[in-house]
Amino acid sequence: MSRLFLAPMEGLADYVLRDVLTSTGGFDGCVSEFVRVTGSLLPERVYERDTPEVLHGGHTPGGTPMVIQLLGSDPEWLALNAAHAATLSPHGLDLNFGCPAKVVNRHGGGAMLLADPEQLNRIVSSVRAAVPPGIPVTAKMRLGVSDTSLAIDCATALAEGGAASLVVHARTRDHGYRPPAHWEWIARIDAAVDVPVIANGEVWTVADWERCRAVSGCADVMIGRGAVSDPFLALRIRGQMDSSPSSEEWPTVLRHIVDYLKKLQTRVASRHEHGRVKMWLSYLKRTWPQAAELHAAIRRLHDSREISAVIEHCVATWWQPSSCMPTIRPRADAHAQQCHD
Template sequence: MNILLAPMEGLLDFALRDILTRVGGIDRCVSEFIRVTDQLLPERVFYRIVPELRHAGLTPAGVPVRAQLLGSDPACLADNAARLAGLGPAGIDLNFGCPAKIVNRHGGGAALLQEPELLERIVAAVRRAVPADMPVSAKMRLGFEDDSLALDCAQALAAGGACELVVHARTKAHGYRPPAYWDRIADIRAAVSIPVVANGEIWTVDDALRCREVSGSADLMLGRGIVTDPGLALAIRYAVQHGTPAHGTSLPGWPELQPLLHIFWGLIEAHIEPRHRAGRLKQWLNFLRRRFPEAEEAYQSVRTITDSRAISAWLGIEEGAQAAMPLAA
């Protein structure tokens, strides 16, 4: 079983990838998308979104990161994929699932699920542009307005040369509203010969076990669920291996998360503009309070704070002191 960390624009960036892979249980990460329009991007753009490229494509915990590209022009995506491949990611992933209106308006993300032939041409162009040993994978939703082309899209991505397919089991129209339609992943698995990873609405160990059963996919991708419960991957792995839920001290509780909050804040202070720093911490605490009662109290304590110095004081970090930041180099 492989457990992947999802790409989530504005949430699961390098800082949370660092923290969540330190907790453990994650086999691979996918970066937030790097948007490609009509030009060859400078290397600094790739390094900014995927700073792990400076460290052999690995998080500080040693977990590989595939860099994700988003765009609709096969030739331009291929050129950028070739440049990106030269920087040493653990692979290249292609985004065919983003539901954002601004992305879809410009023909990117989930909008491409209306054109299976174009999907195949994009993957094939990227596959030809990068070294043969560089993995090229893809992430898709079930469709745009409906799932009538789900099998056609999956087959097109496989025919183009994708080595793996992650399926978010909702359409663009569904957004992030529950439920996720895991049974449709089973249909896709039957239609392609490449590995298929199940994604969507996996918040708990029970969700993960049901998703594996319904979809038939042994491999899972976790997004908001693991942001809410950083020990979720470890708990799923334990339940699958032992046939019983994990209990006791094997999973991180609130006390074990405290040093990680400090490291997270150090990363934010070092790399995020001051006006956005407090918001990033509050964003994560907002997720954590779904799992930890203590996080609710913490969130309420900082909810109205906007000054990053006040956040540091609340965390008990002396002004000027920073946590270890291996990706800052």
């Protein structure tokens, strides 16, 4: 039986969205956004804040096992932090060698490390030695920095360093997230290493999943933005829902959006709920045209309570094309209140 994993998505799928997406079912595991390691030992509160699943036996509220991902470039500090993170009951520790973000790459982390297979080996070896044998150490990589010339060398270095499995995002750093994903390279890597390889990249539909498995030769697949665009994608792949989305599913999607917003509103010091909801809707637009209309309806709103009222109204009316347009006058009222204060 093939396995499905929810990918780490820095800046997109924090633990709140991770909670919502795994609550729909279908995933065998998920990986956190990366916890950045520099030159210090991170306190426990960092993990409790960014990966609160550690407070619940390493599971999301829906019961999906969670793996903590670490990002850094120094083998010793990564090893020390991995040893500490291992005491918090995650279902594994993953090392990030795929992040293409410039702010990360400027400091020699993420995908930039793919230019140095020997350093990859040192990092994985150090972390593996520091972590108890019962906790898997895995790695996520891309095909290279600007080309694929070191892809096999990097994968081999990671496997020989002690990585229990590899997730391969089938693009280089310079490719970013531009299609296509080069799944044929995953097949070459899979043939070169003696550890399980999990395919990742450009899986948006059930048909994409089928092609990815066929081309890569991998049974297991990790899904990222495809799951954000269609929260039921894992269930469709499992055959538990229709393979194609339908408008009848939209009321259920709306309830998930309401759930997401409510969870965002309970976060300590969260002031960007409106942006998070709009970002998710921008992905949902790929799957449901109703998401585009809802996005337009809340586009100018910045108060999460106002956005919540609009979405709740949509839920109550089960979506009429014009029913989600706000009828409140938040901007003028809010400005008047600020002046009186």
